[in-house]
Amino acid sequence: MRSKAILALLLAGAIALPWIAEALGTPATTGVATRIAIYAIAAASLNLILGYGGLVSLGHAAYFGLGGYTVGILWEHFRLNEPFLGIVPGTAELLITFPAALLVGGVSAAIIGALSLRTSGIQFIMITLAFAQMVFFLFVSLAVYGGDDGLSVRRPNEFFGLNLRDPATIYWLSLGMLVLWLWIMGRIVRSRFGRVLEGIRQNERRMAAIGVSTYTYKLAAFTIAGMACAGAGALWANYARFVSPDMMHWTKSGEFMIMVILGGIGTLLGPVLGAVALVSLEFTLSGITEHWKLILGPILIVIVLFARKGLMSLFGRSGSGNG
């Protein structure tokens, strides 16, 4: 009961953040918080397959990028008033671009997952990495969508007349999406599907022995995670009003993974903590030196070697199924 009260308080604080930031004279905080919220969605989606499913996917950012580019490309075609591939009209309606991003993310994840999940272990890790790089190179080569330089989305999408250019508005939208996604994940994780997924992570042989064809469940989880990550990408496109191939670079996947482990793998709120921690760490460290990655690297190693349970363990929650 007490933890529910704390959570409610935190949520209230999160909602009030733009006003607090305004009052404290640090309006830029809202932007940072939006960034954190969007990354948290992406990290949480990775947590589904990584923390609960045990699938080490090094290519998860591909879906982040694909989601972002869906919004970007639809915007570009809307701006130029030319249909995409001659048939799909461009649009700047969030009600269309967002589901479109989910669809693109889901289909890509299904295809890549179908191939990658035929392998396991080290092979799987490398293959997911390779496919993500493939997607990266694809978008780098598309000069028409900016290539390496990326694509500007001058106006954020239309959504019920809301002005998504306003930092507070886009923040609340992202926060709302985060809460929604965490709620959905909570249900998935506790459902029959979630139990099977966790069983697969713990002992795949045992799962086969009770009659579970593990491939389809892994693929389903992979697809769902890809969809959610693409959703995060679509939000990012609206927040940053810019998409670039960097969104799908494998180092971005690495960042999401760091957030998951930093926050507490296999817990529901871990990724949120991880996103807060990593973004804050980046800010603090880059204030000290421009070579902050020199410090981040060893910090990461130390955490992996000695503090693997992540920040959530400070709150007495350890991973998988207990979050």
Next chain:
Amino acid sequence: MALLLEQLLNGVQFGVMLFLLAAGLTLVFGIMGVINLAHGSLYMIGAFVAAWVAAQTGSVLLALLGGLVAAGATGMAIEYVVLRRLYARDHLDQVLATFGLILFFNQAMLILFGRQPLFVALPEFLSGAVEILPGVRYPVYRLLIIGCGLLVAVGLWLLIQKTRIGMLVRAGATHRDMVRALGVDVRMLYTLVFGLGALLAGFAGVIAGPIYSVNVGMGEQILILTFVVVVIGGLGSVRGAMYGALLVGLVDTMLRAYLPGLLRAVMDASQADMLGAGLASMGVYLLMALVLLLKPRGLFPAHA
């Protein structure tokens, strides 16, 4: 025709470079069961140090030595400080920890050498071209690389097939636990294997300098391709690494050489070039996908 031969040789030369990296990586995967993302960093360190020593002393030998020593020493340091603690851990921990190493090394190189790519000048006797067939000239240096690669391949083959250590390596690749159960000093074996891989990676970096640009990030670029080679060839198999490397090297080079040209027929030059380069980059991944569809464990998997 001459152009085709030249491109084929380029493909073989690239394949040789990939083989040097892939051989070490696949052995580490297969025998130690460890995924090491920092393998590319060893390549990068070899390249940087060799380039720097070459610029300072003008001596090829010293540059080679410098690069190898730097890569080898770094490799040993990585193994001792970080990797050793990861043998028993799961893959996620290995990925994250070695990712941390990449962050560290990339930044360290930036601090030491700056953002500008280093340029490596070839000494007189190595630059220039030689006539390999009537009317076909090919750079001496690239031929040298191909030669070196073949030497290394033969050397590795001899080591693995004909020596006692090689026997342990083969056994370790197929039955890791059995080797341990037989009382073999696994730690020694691991260190040796890792050291060998580090030296090969460093060597690849040293010889890469004059052809490719020496810059931070070169490690990751080639690392991912190396992964593709290992996946195609089969984990733990040096033979697979050889065939996989040649295949990837040839496919990548040929696509890069001819695809933009083909595309120019249907679109304007700059778009064709960009799209061609991008699709050529994608080519090897599609190849990997194809191999996976047919043989999920690679062409020559080591494990039964």
Next chain:
Amino acid sequence: MAEPVLAIRNLVKRFGGVVATDELTLDVRCGELHALIGPNGAGKTTVIGQICGEIPPDSGSIAFAGADITRLSFAQRVKRGLSRTFQIVQLLDNDTALENIALAVQAAQGHSFRFWRNARLDRRITSPAHALLEQVGLPEDRGRVRASDLSHGERKQLELAIALAPNPRLLLLDEPMAGLGAAESLRMTEVLHGLKGRIPMLLVEHDMDAVFALADRVSVLVYGRCIASGLPGDIRADPAVREAYLTEEDGH
């Protein structure tokens, strides 16, 4: 039912130069408890592996309830009614005993592509799980203990409960007595005795007391070949068997 539940014909499996399974032909009849014994290294676990589908045979066939299952995966065979226990128990160590059984019950009820309802609160899963816990002789309070915290004997009991969850048509038992003390072995024997007649079983075991107390028929495996098969009493008296197996046990 005259047709055997399990029919193995000319099964062959080689590992490199070693012939682990050598033209094995074996039947498990309806309602019987058929024991498979043999010295260490005889290939008993390899046979079980091929029956359940984890190890693909080089040649030969396996038929289950009349249908050829040689090409089916492990999970597919389980869905058809085959179930096994593992010699080294395969449990979900992070979950409680009840949760382990519950997951098996859940899997037996069909697909698990249900994303909404909380599975832990689902009576259709938890009720049968409690029943199974009781059936193998595990007390209620032990059900709430994490599998990794259970004693070895309790883990073996749990393993059996999981195997029984899908109401199997054939139960493969791979050394269920391994590592059990005298009292635990007795309890396990009682539980298995209670299953006799209801579920056909293929029991691989070293514990001779249990084998001769439970088995309707015994087959002896030596170097991958079945050298004798028949009633327990006959097998005991068979000189070839004594020589190959029982003498080895005494002689050391």
